[in-house]
Amino acid sequence: MDDNKRSYSRRDIVKTLATVPVLGAFAYALLKKTDYQKQHSFNMADELGLKLYDDPEPASISNGQTIRLGIIGAGGRGRYLLEAAGFAHPNTLKHWYEQAQLNSSDTRYGDFIEQDDLNIEIRGVCDIFDVNAKEALLSCSNQEKSTELNEVSSKVKRYTDYRDLLAAADIDAVIIATPDHWHAQMGIDAAKAGKHIYIEKGLTRTIEEAFALRKAVKESGVVFQLGHQGRQTASFKKAKQLVDKNVLGKISLIEVCTNRNDPNGAWVYPIHPDANEQTIDWQQFIEPTNNHPFSAERFFRWRCWWDYGTGLAGDLLTHEYDAINQVMQLGIPHSAVASGGIYFYKDGREVPDVFQAVFEYPERDLTFMYSASLANDHYRGKVLMGHDATMKMENVLEVYPDNRSTQYRKQLDAGLISPDKPMITYQPGKNSLDGYSSATEQYFASRGLLYTHVKGKRVNTAHLHIKEWLNGIRSNKQPSCDIHQAFEEAVTAHMATIAYRENRKVYWDADKEQLI
Amino acid sequence: MNNPFSLNTFQLYAMVGLRVLTGWYFLYEGIIKLIHPGWSAFGFLMSTEGVFSGFFHSLAGNSTSLDVTNFLNVWGLIAIGVGLITGTLARIASLAGALLVFLYYLAHPPTIAAQLMPGSEQALWVDKNLIFTLLLLVLYAIPTSQVIGLDRLIFNKSNTHGR
Numbered sequence: 223m224d225d226n227k228r229s230y231s232r233r234d235i236v237k238t239l240a241t242v243p244v245l246g247a248f249a250y251a252l253l254k255k256t257d258y259q260k261q262h263s264f265n266m267a268d269e270l271g272l273k274l275y276d277d278p279e280p281a282s283i284s285n286g287q288t289i290r291l292g293i294i295g296a297g298g299r300g301r302y303l304l305e306a307a308g309f310a311h312p313n314t315l316k317h318w319y320e321q322a323q324l325n326s327s328d329t330r331y332g333d334f335i336e337q338d339d340l341n342i343e344i345r346g347v348c349d350i351f352d353v354n355a356k357e358a359l360l361s362c363s364n365q366e367k368s369t370e371l372n373e374v375s376s377k378v379k380r381y382t383d384y385r386d387l388l389a390a391a392d393i394d395a396v397i398i399a400t401p402d403h404w405h406a407q408m409g410i411d412a413a414k415a416g417k418h419i420y421i422e423k424g425l426t427r428t429i430e431e432a433f434a435l436r437k438a439v440k441e442s443g444v445v446f447q448l449g450h451q452g453r454q455t456a457s458f459k460k461a462k463q464l465v466d467k468n469v470l471g472k473i474s475l476i477e478v479c480t481n482r483n484d485p486n487g488a489w490v491y492p493i494h495p496d497a498n499e500q501t502i503d504w505q506q507f508i509e510p511t512n513n514h515p516f517s518a519e520r521f522f523r524w525r526c527w528w529d530y531g532t533g534l535a536g537d538l539l540t541h542e543y544d545a546i547n548q549v550m551q552l553g554i555p556h557s558a559v560a561s562g563g564i565y566f567y568k569d570g571r572e573v574p575d576v577f578q579a580v581f582e583y584p585e586r587d588l589t590f591m592y593s594a595s596l597a598n599d600h601y602r603g604k605v606l607m608g609h610d611a612t613m614k615m616e617n618v619l620e621v622y623p624d625n626r627s628t629q630y631r632k633q634l635d636a637g638l639i640s641p642d643k644p645m646i647t648y649q650p651g652k653n654s655l656d657g658y659s660s661a662t663e664q665y666f667a668s669r670g671l672l673y674t675h676v677k678g679k680r681v682n683t684a685h686l687h688i689k690e691w692l693n694g695i696r697s698n699k700q701p702s703c704d705i706h707q708a709f710e711e712a713v714t715a716h717m718a719t720i721a722y723r724e725n726r727k728v729y730w731d732a733d734k735e736q737l738i
Numbered sequence: 739m740n741n742p743f744s745l746n747t748f749q750l751y752a753m754v755g756l757r758v759l760t761g762w763y764f765l766y767e768g769i770i771k772l773i774h775p776g777w778s779a780f781g782f783l784m785s786t787e788g789v790f791s792g793f794f795h796s797l798a799g800n801s802t803s804l805d806v807t808n809f810l811n812v813w814g815l816i817a818i819g820v821g822l823i824t825g826t827l828a829r830i831a832s833l834a835g836a837l838l839v840f841l842y843y844l845a846h847p848p849t850i851a852a853q854l855m856p857g858s859e860q861a862l863w864v865d866k867n868l869i870f871t872l873l874l875l876v877l878y879a880i881p882t883s884q885v886i887g888l889d890r891l892i893f894n895k896s897n898t899h900g901r
Contacts, residue, residue: 230894234890237890238886238890241825241887244761244762244824245824248766248823252769326796
């Protein structure tokens, strides 16, 4: 050995490699742990053969002709639907853009720009409030998603009467986002004019209107979609798979709820400062309902009066019902009772702000129960209760085994699953099933950090719902929330409203299709 | 004697023990993320608080930077762990480890108003990550791998006077 390299003794070798065996110990411990987990972590989803994260390819927008739309009702909801369809007001876009510059977690601008182009044009805007109409005209001209735009496109026309919009030759389909008391007449007229229909929920203001609208849509054959965008929620589709596979066992009780605690949530919407008899066509507003002198309050907060809507039943029970109907095909209940009152918002409204409805499905051996308060924000989710398991159904699905389950007796006795821990968890936006560490992930989910994803991309469900409708028009196929689903939604909600207003139990004769 | 600090035997073995156990911890944190296919730094980055949260959010903001962050984090943890356990380039590993863990600390600084991450421990301003940072700096300042560890072989060339 030369001077630079001293001889390497056995003692040196020992000192050099002294700590290497620790790696062996680590590997041994890791193997032991993996083995232990294999034996003790029991994956119910695998056991049941569920492929939770096998998502179908998202529907791409079919090529084909550009569909020319008209929008009837361009207030708050109409504006939201226009944005979901790809048409935002330049000032809105500018605001989103500026917010994104200030705060990188505000992704509204980026999400909107990345939204699929639906290959549509908006040719007609009808709103009886001038301010809304003017804004919508500019939004509908903003095909280029620009933040600076002052000129209304010559292609987009304002209509002051929806019947003129429906008569226009350059309009193929309409989005109807007016107050509920106009839905039926507009829907019927649109169907008769051969225009395809996307209509907001609740379907109609009265049960008679639901029959009439269904008849008109069926006779015309137009493609119809009711605006329950929850139909696009990935976890609801997954919930249906689980229920179809009898994961919950026999389901006897379903509980759904609404809890809100702010004026906006109780329909005390702001009244626009420019609202007056000159800017609002009040006569047209009240045309299909009872006469009443001009009232800006009624115009903007219409959900509070029976003349224009049905309160909690039409606005929020319908969402909850449609989510469950999508999963379980409940259909129209055999009977309904309801109760509640105006307990908090003593502002002159007619509709209850605390409302309970109980529906019986004797043929399905189950009760469907809705409970709502507009004066308390305590979170209660949708809960499906079966003999073998309970499912909490929101953006995240959680299935808890029942302590007295028959189906899972063996696994419960073996301690592989327990009633206080979900045996199946589904989180859209995650690409794999997590066997452990669910506490952390629940924390992220509860903070809204995991978005609803389609194949890893964050998307707006209303956008998907409109896209499904447009694809239906192009392929002449009815979408998921078609007139039959819509009719079931309407009749169910109206049974609750009638039970409440007439203070009686209401029955549905399915053969004769009538209320008793 | 290549030990500039002239550690006595007890001090030497205590420092080696500390180095190996710290390495073990890093190796485990890396391996467990590697073998868990669903793991991603996304949630950790998106829930960051404090003055640096904009930077961490931007890492999670696009899929490329997130993939790079995930890769560097997992393999960085593993390399640091193996380096400390076997005493391979252990001073570089210590310094890199200190930096990495300090980034974790900045991502979720345990301010008085901080939201507690599940499974994290904190005692006002001080948390596990801060202690780990200092511990790794100590391992950097008082190296042992040229006495016990593969660095004895690697740096052998210049260690003409080693014991």
